[in-house]
Amino acid sequence: xxxxxxxxxxxxxxxxxxxxxxxxxxxxxxxxxxxxxxxxxxxxxxxxxxxxxxxxxxxxxxxxxxxxxxxxxxxxxxxxxxxxxxxxxxxxxxxxxxxxxxxxxxxxxxxxxxxxxxxxxxxxxxxxxxxxxxxxxxxxxxxxxxxxxxxxxxxxxxxxxx
Amino acid sequence: xxxxxxxxxxxxxxxxxxxxxxxxxxxxxxxxxxxxxxxxxxxxxxxxxxxxxxxxxxxxxxxxxxxxxxxxxxxxxxxxxxxxxxxxxxxxxxxxxxxxxxxxxxxxxxxxxxxxxxxxxxxxxxxxxxxxxxxxxxxxxxxxxxxxxxxxxxxxxxxxxxxxxxxxxxxxxxxxxxxxxxxxxxxxxxxxxxxxxxxxxxxxxxxxxxxxxxxxxxxxxxxxxxxxxxxxxxxxxxxxxxxxxxxxxxxxxxxxxxxxxxxxxxxxxxxxxxxxxxxxxxxxxxxxxxxxxxxxxxxxxxxxxxxxxxxxxxxxxxxxxxxxxxxxxxxxxxxxxxxxxxxxxxxxxxxxxxxxxxxxxxxxxxxxxxxxxxxxxxxxxxxxxxxxxxxxxxxxxxxxxxxxxxxxxxxxxxxxxxxxxxxxxxxxxxxxxxxxxxxxxxxxxxxxxxxxxxxxxxxxxxxxxxxxxxxxxxxxxxxxxxxxxxxxxxxxxxxxxxxxxxxxxxxxxxxxxxxxxxxxxxxxxxxxxxxxxxxxxxxxxxxxxxxxxxxxxxxxxxxxxxxxxxxxxxxxxxxxxxxxxxxxxxxxxxxxxxxxxxxxxxxxxxxxxxxxxxxxxxxxxxx
Numbered sequence: 029x030x031x032x033x034x035x036x037x038x039x040x041x042x043x044x045x046x047x048x049x050x051x052x053x054x055x056x057x058x059x060x061x062x063x064x065x066x067x068x069x070x071x072x073x074x075x076x077x078x079x080x081x082x083x084x085x086x087x088x089x090x091x092x093x094x095x096x097x098x099x100x101x102x103x104x105x106x107x108x109x110x111x112x113x114x115x116x117x118x119x120x121x122x123x124x125x126x127x128x129x130x131x132x133x134x135x136x137x138x139x140x141x142x143x144x145x146x147x148x149x150x151x152x153x154x155x156x157x158x159x160x161x162x163x164x165x166x167x168x169x170x171x172x173x174x175x176x177x178x179x180x181x182x183x184x185x186x187x188x189x190x
Numbered sequence: 191x192x193x194x195x196x197x198x199x200x201x202x203x204x205x206x207x208x209x210x211x212x213x214x215x216x217x218x219x220x221x222x223x224x225x226x227x228x229x230x231x232x233x234x235x236x237x238x239x240x241x242x243x244x245x246x247x248x249x250x251x252x253x254x255x256x257x258x259x260x261x262x263x264x265x266x267x268x269x270x271x272x273x274x275x276x277x278x279x280x281x282x283x284x285x286x287x288x289x290x291x292x293x294x295x296x297x298x299x300x301x302x303x304x305x306x307x308x309x310x311x312x313x314x315x316x317x318x319x320x321x322x323x324x325x326x327x328x329x330x331x332x333x334x335x336x337x338x339x340x341x342x343x344x345x346x347x348x349x350x351x352x353x354x355x356x357x358x359x360x361x362x363x364x365x366x367x368x369x370x371x372x373x374x375x376x377x378x379x380x381x382x383x384x385x386x387x388x389x390x391x392x393x394x395x396x397x398x399x400x401x402x403x404x405x406x407x408x409x410x411x412x413x414x415x416x417x418x419x420x421x422x423x424x425x426x427x428x429x430x431x432x433x434x435x436x437x438x439x440x441x442x443x444x445x446x447x448x449x450x451x452x453x454x455x456x457x458x459x460x461x462x463x464x465x466x467x468x469x470x471x472x473x474x475x476x477x478x479x480x481x482x483x484x485x486x487x488x489x490x491x492x493x494x495x496x497x498x499x500x501x502x503x504x505x506x507x508x509x510x511x512x513x514x515x516x517x518x519x520x521x522x523x524x525x526x527x528x529x530x531x532x533x534x535x536x537x538x539x540x541x542x543x544x545x546x547x548x549x550x551x552x553x554x555x556x557x558x559x560x561x562x563x564x565x566x567x568x569x570x571x572x573x574x575x576x577x578x579x580x581x582x583x584x585x586x587x588x589x590x591x592x593x594x595x596x597x598x599x600x601x602x603x604x605x606x607x608x609x610x611x612x613x614x615x616x617x618x619x620x621x622x623x624x625x626x627x628x629x630x631x632x633x634x635x636x637x638x639x640x641x642x643x644x645x646x647x648x649x650x651x652x653x654x655x656x657x658x659x660x661x662x663x664x665x666x667x668x669x670x671x672x673x674x675x676x677x678x679x680x681x682x683x684x685x686x687x688x689x690x691x692x693x694x695x696x697x698x699x700x701x702x703x704x705x706x707x708x709x710x711x712x713x714x715x716x717x718x719x720x721x722x723x724x725x726x727x728x729x730x731x732x733x734x735x736x737x738x739x740x741x742x743x744x745x746x747x748x749x750x751x752x753x754x755x756x757x758x759x760x761x762x763x764x765x766x767x768x769x770x771x772x773x774x775x776x777x778x779x780x781x782x783x784x785x786x787x788x789x790x791x792x793x794x795x796x797x798x799x800x801x802x803x804x805x806x807x808x809x810x811x812x813x
Contacts, residue, residue: 048512052495056454090514090671092496093454110417110611110647111573113661119799126776126796147498147665149455150419152573153225153262153580164228170800171774 032066041076051077051087055094063099100135100142102180105159109148112156116169120156121145123170127177140181193474195482197354200345200475207342216251216292217271219334220280223258223426224419224458225580230281231255231266237285251292254340257333257427257462260581261321264304269316269334270296276316277302307577307599324596326559327583328567329543333427338462341469344430350475352550356438357483360549365442366392369545372553373565378410378501378538379613379642380718381564381631387535391443391525394533405445406534407436409542410506411452411459414498415614416665418645420569420581421539425452425459428543429466433489435542437480438549440487443535447488451506454493463491498615498669501643502717503528503536505671516673517717538643540569560586564630572598574647575605584629591625594648605650609733613642615662615669616722618729619655638729640722654751655734656741660688662726670719677720680711684727693754696742705731750812753797757813760801762787764809771801771810 040057044050051073058069065088074081088094106121121133124143128136135142151157154166158176165176194200220226220235238253259267264278270288275298277288287299303312304319313319316334336343344350356365370385395403409432413421425432436448452460467489470476478486497515499505505515507529528534544566548556557565564586570593572582577599584593590610594600601607609619612629618639620627627633631641649658667681684707687700708724715721731738740746747755760771760780765787772780772788777796782788790801802810 049510051512052509053493056493056495087512087514090497094495108416108665110415110614110645110661111579113416114574114647114649114653114658122796122798123776123800126798146455147414147669148416148418149224150413150422151225151228151262152417152419152571153265154228155573155579157228164224166228169803170776170798171804 032062032068034068034072037069037072041072046077048077048079051079051084052091055088059094063103064095064097067096097135098139100139101182102141103161104141104143104177104180105146105149106133106143107147107149107151107155107157107159108145109152109155111152112148115155117156119170120158120168120173123173124158124177127173141177191469191472193472195474195479197358197481197483200350200354200473200481203473204345207345211252211346214272216296218251218253218268218288218292219256219271219337220253220268221257221259221266221334222255223262223423224456225258225262226265226267227458229265231268233282234266234268234280234285237282238288241285241289245289245293247289247293251289254337256336257338258330258423258581259316259334260327260330260423260583261319261578262581263577263579270298271335273298274315274317276304276314276319278304321578321580321582321597321599324588324592325583326567326585328547328559329424329431329540329569330427330581330583332431333423336428338427338429339465341430341466341473341475344428348550349430350434352546353434353437353441353475354481356441356549357481357485362392362442362444365438365549368549368553369442372548372556373560373563374541374544374548374556375564375631376538377540377544377568377643379616379640381641384537384541387525387537388439388442390523391533391535394526403444404530404532405443406529406532407439407443407445407448408506408510408529408534408536409436409448409450409452409539410501410503410536411450411456411539412494412501412506413453413456413539413643414501414669415616415643415645417573417611417647418571418614418643420571420644422453422456422459423581424539424543424569425450425456426462429459429463430470431543431546432463432539433466433470433476435545436489437475437487438545439535439537439542441485443533445535446486447490449490449492449510449529451492451494451500451510454495460491460493467491497671498665499671499717499719502719505717506536507534514671516671517719519716540644561628561630563632568629568641568644570644570646572646572648574611575601575650575653576648577602586630587628589626589628590620593629593646594625598648601648601650605652607648608651608653609649609655611639611647611649611658611726612645613640613725614645615666616640616718616725617642617645618725619649619658619733620729621733638732639725652749652751654692654747654749655730655737656688656691656747657749657751659727659730660685660692663688663723666719666723670723674714674716674720676711677715677717677723680707680715680720681723683707684724688727691738691741692747692752694741694745694752696738698739698742700742701731701735701738756797757792758790758795758797758799758801759811759813760788760790761809761811762789764807766807766809768806770804770806774800774804776800 133143374384375381500515505517509515524534663685767785776798779794
C-alpha cells in the first residue's frame with residue numbers, strides 16, 4: 029500500500045480550482061493514485077475546498093467507484109450486468125469468492141486480490157466477463173476461474189508463502 | 191495542423207484531406223471497440239502493422255483502428271477497403287494471409303468470411319451479412335470507416351458539414367424548428383420531444399451583468415443500464431458526431447459551455463472524447479470563435495463516479511456541481527433552471543448524434559423514418575441468450591421478431607425464446623407471444639415496458655423470471671439514492687419478498703403486496719428511478735404469474751435456476767467417469783472411481799452447477 033505523501037497531495041490539489049465542482053475530480057485522482065481514499069487526504073481536501081469533512085465523506089461514500097478501504101494488488105471486478113447475469117455471472121462470482129476464501133466481495137488476507145462486483149462494463153457481447161486490473165476476461169465460466177486468478181498471483185507472494 | 195477560421199477554410203481543408211488519400215488505396219480497418227479489444231483485436235492490429243512494414247508496404251496499404259462495428263459476437267472484426275470485404279473472428283495467425291490477399295489482387299481469405307450458422311452461406315461484404323442487412327445504420331454507419339482519433343477521417347466522411355450549414359445559412363430559430371419538425375425524441379429513455387425541450391430552454395434565463403444569458407448544454411453519457419453499451423460505442427467510435435450535435439445545440443440555445451458526463455467505467459470512451467475535443471480545439475471548431483463565426487463554445491468532460499441515479503438529469507447536474515447525486519423535484523425542469531441555476535439542455539449521446547444528421551439531410555428525411563409518433567432510428571444492444579450479440583440500429587417500428595430472428599439469428603442451442611427485457615431496470619419484460627409487437631415508444635409503454643436507453647436482453651426457457659425480477663430489484667435497492675421514502679423502502683421490501691419467493695418461502699399474499707408496493711412507488715417516488723423501479727416486477731407478474739405461483743405453491747423453479755429449489759444428480763447410465771466434474775466441484779461433493787459412474791453427495795453439494803458446465807456426456811441432471 030503506498031504511503032500518503034502530504035506534499036504530493038498538496039501538489040495534486042493545487043491543479044484543481046478551489047470550488048465545489050472540483051471535489052469529485054479530486055477524489056477520482058486520489059483514488060487513481062492510491063486505489064483508495066486515505067483518511068488524511070480526505071481531511072486535506074476538506075481544508076483546501078473549504079468544505080466540512082462530513083460533506084467530503086458524504087460524496088466519497090455515495091458513489092460506487094470510491095472506496096475507503098485499501099485495495100489489494102489485483103482488482104478483480106466481476107460484472108453483474110443483466111447480460112452477464114442471464115449467462116451465469118452469479119456462479120462465476122461464487123466461484124471467485126470461494127477460490128479466494130472470501131465470504132463476500134472484499135480483500136484477501138494477503139492483500140493479493142480485491143474482489144468487487146460491477147454493474148456492466150459494457151462488454152455484454154462477451155458475457156459473462158471478469159475484469160482483472162485492466163484486462164477483460166471474456167466468456168467466463170467456473171472452470172476458468174482458477175487459472176485466471178493464478179495468472180495474477182504475484183511471484184513475490186508465491187515465494188513468501190513458500 | 192491548420193486553424194480553420196471560416197466555413198470556407200474548413201471546406202478547403204476537407205478537400206485537401208480527401209485529395210491526400212487515394213480512394214483506391216487498400217485500407218484495413220480493425221475494430222478497436224471494447225468488445226473486440228477484449229477478444230484480442232489490438233494484437234491483430236499490431237501484427238498487421240508489423241507485417242505491412244516488414245514487407246515495405248507502408249506506402250501502399252493503410253492500417254487503422256476504428257470504433258465499434260457492432261457485431262461483438264464475432265469479434266475481432268475488420269474490413270478491407272475499398273472492396274468492403276468483411277472478416278470476422280480474426281486472429282493473429284491470419285495476419286499473413288490477409289496481407290497476402292490484399293497485395294495479390296484481393297482474393298478474399300475464405301476462412302475469415304462470415305458464414306451463416308444455419309444456412310452455411312458465406313458472405314463477403316458487411317452489408318450483406320444478415321446481422322447488418324436488416325439494419326439502418328444512420329448513427330453507427332461511419333463507425334467502421336473512421337479512426338475516432340483522427341479528425342480528418344471525420345471530415346472526409348462529410349463531418350461538420352451540418353455545423354457549417356447552421357453557421358452560414360440558419361438562425362437559431364430555424365435549427366429549433368428543424369429539430370421539432372423532425373420528430374426527434376429523447377433517446378435516453380423517456381422520449382420527450384427534443385425540439386420542445388429546446389424551445390422551453392430558449393424561453394428561459396435572465397441576462398447577467400454583461401447582458402448575456404448563460405445557458406448550458408450537457409451530453410448524458412452516464413449509461414448506467416446494465417446490459418446496454420450503445421452510448422459507449424458511439425463515443426468510442428465517432429466522438430466528433432456527438433461534438434457536432436452539441437455545437438449545433440449550443441448555436442440554437444446560445445450556450446457557451448457544454449459538458450459531457452461520461453461513466454468512469456468507460457475509459458476508452460473518455461480517452462477518445464478527450465482526443466476529439468483537443469483536435470476540434472486545435473482546428474478552431476471548438477473555442478472562442480467556432481470556425482471564425484464569433485460564436486464561442488467550450489466543451490468539458492466530467493467523469494461519473496459510479497451511481498446509476500446520475501443518469502437522471504437533476505441528479506446528473508448535482509453530480510457535476512460536486513454534490514451527491516440526489517435528484518430534486520421537477521418542475522423546475524433543467525431547461526428552466528439547471529446547472530448552476532441556469533437554463534440547461536441535457537440530451538442523451540444518441541440524441542446529440544442525431545442532430546447533425548437531421549440538419550445535414552433535412553428534417554423531412556428524418557421524419558420519413560419510423561412510425562407515426564416515433565421517428566428516426568433507435569440503437570439497441572442486443573444481448574443475452576441470442577446468437578448474434580451486438581449493437582443494432584434499426585428504424586422505429588421494426589418488430590421484435592425481426593430483431594431477434596433476422597438480425598439476432600435466433601436463440602442459441604435450439605432453446606425457446608421466453609421473454610425480452612427492454613429498457614434496463616426501468617423497463618419491463620415482454621413475453622414471447624408478443625413477438626410481433628412493433629417497437630416504438632407508445633407500443634412498449636402499452637405493454638408495460640419502456641424504450642429506455644435501448645438495452646435489449648433476450649431470455650430463453652432457462653431464465654427464471656422471478657430470479658430476474660429479484661436481480662433488478664437488488665440492483666435498484668443498491669442504486670436508490672435513499673432520498674425519497676417510497677423508492678428507498680419500496681425497493682428494499684420488494685427485494686426481501688422476491689428473495690423469499692426464490693428460496694421457496696413465499697406466500698400467495700406476497701403477489702398482492704408486490705403489486706401494491708409497485709403502484710405506490712410508481713405514483714409517489716421523486717424521480718424516474720423510483721417511478722419505474724417496479725416495472726420489471728409488475729411486468730413479470732403480469733405475464734409470468736404462473737412462474738411465481740410455481741415457486742410459492744409447489745416450491746419448484748421451472749427454469750431450474752433458484753438454488754434452494756433445485757438438486758443436481760448424475761445419471762449413472764450416462765456418466766463415463768471422466769472425473770472432469772470432480773476437478774471443478776466447489777464442495778468436494780462428487781464421489782466415484784475413475785471410469786466408473788460418479789455420484790453427488792447432496793449434503794456437501796453447494797449447487798454451484800460447475801459439474802453441469804463441464805460434463806461432456808451431459809450426464810448431470812437438474813431437478
